[in-house]
Amino acid sequence: MECLIKDRHALLAFFDFPAEHWIHLRSSNPIESVFATVRHRTVRTKGSLSQQTAKLMVFKLIDAASKTWRRLKSTNQLPKVIAGVKFIDGIEVIPNTESHAA
Template sequence: AFVRDYQAKYPRAVAKLEKDRDVLLTFFDFPAEHWRHIRSSNAIESTFATVRHRSSRTKNCVSRASFLGLSYKLIQQAER
């Protein structure tokens, strides 16, 4: 259905997705119980996972300004 709907408008993108379909969907080969534990190699996703993990466990971020400061420092550190 995806190929049928988007082939005419985005032929190169559809060709790339068709070519790499198996690699893109490898995640779903694992049992659903394991999905939340599988780590991503996506740099952007990994950075935000660090921020999400740390900020949800921090009790000192009572104001928006302190949360933004903490988030900025966490992103800066994760970037390294």
């Protein structure tokens, strides 16, 4: 319980992003999945590559893999995320700029 309480903010940071982006944030490790294909292929070739041909092979593998990547939904939300707009439970919080004069 102490561990959950200590890491509560990090665990719930998921909800500070637009709800449309949640499907993309649920991936367990997006960077690892990108390089899994590269690691699989380079291990098979063992030491038969020079440094230059290894870089070229890695580039071509990532280039080929990028054609099957899923596009980000609701890209219109990205400028808001970058600008620091607050989201609570996936919904944009619009600050109340009205001042109530008595």
